[in-house]
Amino acid sequence: MPTFLVFKNAREVSRVRGADPAKLSDAVKKLAAEANSTSSSSSTSGFGGSSSSSSSGGGANNNNSPASWISAPMPKGYTDITPSVDVRGLDLLNNDSDFSGARALFADSAPGAAGAAAKDWVESDTDAQLMLYVPFQATLKIHTLHLTSLPGADGSSSRPRTIHLYTNRAHVLGFEEAEATAATQTVRLAPADWDAASGTASVELRFVKFQNVSSLVLFVADAEEGADGEEAERTRLDRVRFVGDTGERREMGKLEKIGDQQGE
Numbered sequence: 528m529p530t531f532l533v534f535k536n537a538r539e540v541s542r543v544r545g546a547d548p549a550k551l552s553d554a555v556k557k558l559a560a561e562a563n564s565t566s567s568s569s570s571t572s573g574f575g576g577s578s579s580s581s582s583s584g585g586g587a588n589n590n591n592s593p594a595s596w597i598s599a600p601m602p603k604g605y606t607d608i609t610p611s612v613d614v615r616g617l618d619l620l621n622n623d624s625d626f627s628g629a630r631a632l633f634a635d636s637a638p639g640a641a642g643a644a645a646k647d648w649v650e651s652d653t654d655a656q657l658m659l660y661v662p663f664q665a666t667l668k669i670h671t672l673h674l675t676s677l678p679g680a681d682g683s684s685s686r687p688r689t690i691h692l693y694t695n696r697a698h699v700l701g702f703e704e705a706e707a708t709a710a711t712q713t714v715r716l717a718p719a720d721w722d723a724a725s726g727t728a729s730v731e732l733r734f735v736k737f738q739n740v741s742s743l744v745l746f747v748a749d750a751e752e753g754a755d756g757e758e759a760e761r762t763r764l765d766r767v768r769f770v771g772d773t774g775e776r777r778e779m780g781k782l783e784k785i786g787d788q789q790g791e
Contacts, residue, residue, distance in 0.1 A: 533558055596637045598673045598727040598768050605670045608769045609633055616662035618699040623652040623761075629659060638677055638726075638765035648677070648765040650684050655750040655762045657687075660699035662742040666774040669737040672714075673768035677726040685750040685759030686721060690714045690730075693744040694737060705746045711736050718751065726765070739774065 533541035533554050541554045597607060617629035626646045638648055651657050676686035691710035693700065700708065712733055720728045745767070750759040 596635055596766075598675045598725055598766055599722065599729045601770060602671055602731075605770050605772065608667055608669070608771050608773050609767075611663045611665045611667055611773055612769070613662045613664045616660075618660035619649065620658035620699060620702070621652050621654070621656055623650045626650045632659070632764060632767045634766070638675060648763060650764075651747070651750075651762040655685070655747070655759055656702060657745075657747040657762055657764065658699055658702060658705065659745040659747075659767075660696070660742065661745065661767075663740065666739045666741050667737075667769065668734070668772040668774060669732055669740055669743070669769055670734050670772075671770040672730040672732060673727055673766075673770065674716075674730065674764065675725065675727045675766035675768075676721070676763050677765050678763045682753050682759075684761040684763035685753060686716070686726075686728075687747045687749075687762055687764060688716055688751045689748040690716070691746040691748060692732070693746070694740050694742070696742055696744050700744050700746065702746075705744070710746075716751075737771070 529546060531543040531551055531554070533543075541557070543550045543554055601607065612633050614630050614633060617633075619629040622628065626649055629649070631647045632649060634647060636647070649657065672692075674687065674690075678684045678686055690713070691705060692712045692714070693705070693708065694711045714730050716728050716730070720730075722728070747762050747764070750762040753759050
């Protein structure tokens with residue numbers, strides 16, 4: 528005789544033995560009612576229990592709502608896809624531990640906003656180079672890269688100048704490895720590329736080369752020259768935003784086998 532098993536969260540919650548349409552119908556209706564209830568609850572509550580329309584929720588951890596702080600105008604036809612960043616897999620090399628780590632680059636808040644953590648930005652350590660590895664929760668089409676850098680008036684740090692981008696890498700690249708590897712695109716920023724009000728440079732990428740992107744490595748090779756004409760020894764980076772389209776979501780969870788029950 529046929530046996531119908533109903534699972535919820537990988538656990539059996541109902542079993543109908545034999546060709547009994549009434550019992551099977553009751554089991555399906557119960558499951559549908561629970562699914563509708565869960566869906567309704569999710570639509571009215573965002574990350575952390577706040578409303579999904581609130582600007583305080585979401586963040587790079589929540590792929591269902593846009594980041595609340597936008598550093599530059601959105602190109603027509605594209606959206607902020609920064610929430611697709613998988614912050615659990617971020618990696619950052621040559622950053623000064625006296626400042627924030629890689630997650631700060633994708634924070635919802637504006638740099639230095641009221642209530643933000645002290646030194647909520649990244650600075651390089653031994654020289655001006657930074658290496659950032661960014662995995663995504665979905666395959667993306669990246670159209671534009673927004674970089675925000677607000678170096679202090681004391682001249683202790685400067686903005687990125689030369690940036691090499693590498694797509695679909697399994698892990699962060701070492702500095703020597705990056706220098707020996709052909710970049711997907713190299714960007715050289717001039718002082719005029721930085722918006723005076725927001726401290727943001729909007730970098731339009733070669734869109735055809737940034738299709739189906741599952742991860743991105745950003746290699747900041749050097750920084751702008753200081754007021755004295757000398758190349759800066761430290762790079763400061765406050766925020767990173769990605770603009771484009773979100774494709775198929777990647778499966779990030781672990782597959783587990785559901786064993787047979789004892790006696791079967």
